[in-house]
Amino acid sequence: MGVKERRDREKENLRQEILDAASELFAKKGYAHVSMRKIAEKIEYSPTTIYLYFKDKTDLLNEICEETFGKLIETVSLIEAESKDEPLECLEKGMRAYIEFGLKYPNHYEVTLITPIMDFLGKELHPYEGSSGQKAFEYIVRQVAGSMEKGQLAKGDVAAVSQTIWAAIHGVTSLLISHQDFPFVDQKVLIDKVIRTTIKGLRVDSLIEIEN
């Protein structure tokens, strides 16, 4: 009765083959320029076969992006493990890791974090609950809360502060990805400036606190 097992294995293999082919094309050309037919051609199956494994194109893309975003989670988890009890340090390193991740996988970043709304209007967009995106954001929340407790960041609304940080790193990342023609200052300089400015802006520096 090993037949079913073998068939399941074969199905899983093909599924992964589709995922890999799509991921490669997608990373190279960008979402808009990868058609279902081109993915099918690459794996040497008919286009409709893909629909036996994925509901539609956005479903396929979602799975690819979740897979890739897993790497970001791994990276920040590592940071957290290495610098336990240094939440502000974790925060800064995490911010840097996030931006570098975006620049390393610009197409994945684009689809999951830059574009998601209007192109998929009406469709239920990829659920936030349980997504890698959520885990990444929760990482920020955790470090912010920790930094406040240790008196390194000014106490306040943890959610608001976390979202402010997200806005900053998403801002610089998406700008660098989407506006490659713009005459940006040196990338490292800009990234550094954004991170430092944000943290300084949220920091409690005792002298100013006294003044207010």
Add this chain to the structure above:
Amino acid sequence: MGVKERRDREKENLRQEILDAASELFAKKGYAHVSMRKIAEKIEYSPTTIYLYFKDKTDLLNEICEETFGKLIETVSLIEAESKDEPLECLEKGMRAYIEFGLKYPNHYEVTLITPIMDFLGKELHPYEGSSGQKAFEYIVRQVAGSMEKGQLAKGDVAAVSQTIWAAIHGVTSLLISHQDFPFVDQKVLIDKVIRTTIKGLRVDSLIEIEN
């Protein structure tokens, strides 16, 4: 010999009619969901007529967005006129105006500032030189330079600081537009936090200065 004049006028009218129809559909449905055929249907002409007035779909969209972005320029120009010699105040108000503009015209903002790269890969994307986008950015540069001169912002690379500010306001704007499902804190609170954090992060803190 008023024939040519009348014909020119008629052409200009139709051109504007196309622009208006496209702008309305576009603001309502978003770029991806507005086809040339639907625009044509709205104005009761054949789809190909549009190509007699605009090179292609991106050209048409560009003109619409430039038109809309003109309003942002007007707004910040007004701010500048009212608060001359208060560059930091201009900067803050300008940041707020930028974000509010984005939220008011999310589809225009999306096309010109969120998506522009990958969908138009290969094509010469709308030129930055002379665009409303450039004028808006130059406004920031001007206020930053002024604020540094007046000793309100820490002296440094004007371009880097301006781009940092852009990253912050673009970050929060695009996040609010593209992730409407995300449980953001109150919009006004978040916008305020981003603006304050950024400015505080770039400010020269007088007490520390005095202390030294």
Add this chain to the structure above:
DNA sequence: TGATTTCACTTAACGCTGTTAAGTGAAAAA
């Protein structure tokens, strides 16, 4: 006035796209 030219606009078509319904044929089960 009648013939000619101009030109704004349309028709038809190309080659794409995502997606679905119906059909096929080999392997597994009976």
Add this chain to the structure above:
DNA sequence: TTTTTCACTTAACAGCGTTAAGTGAAATCA
């Protein structure tokens, strides 16, 4: 050996942006 299962394919639909060729009324010229 017959029947059933089911992974996969073929064919098609309805849409897309865009282009080449064609049409017909208005303006110009004779």
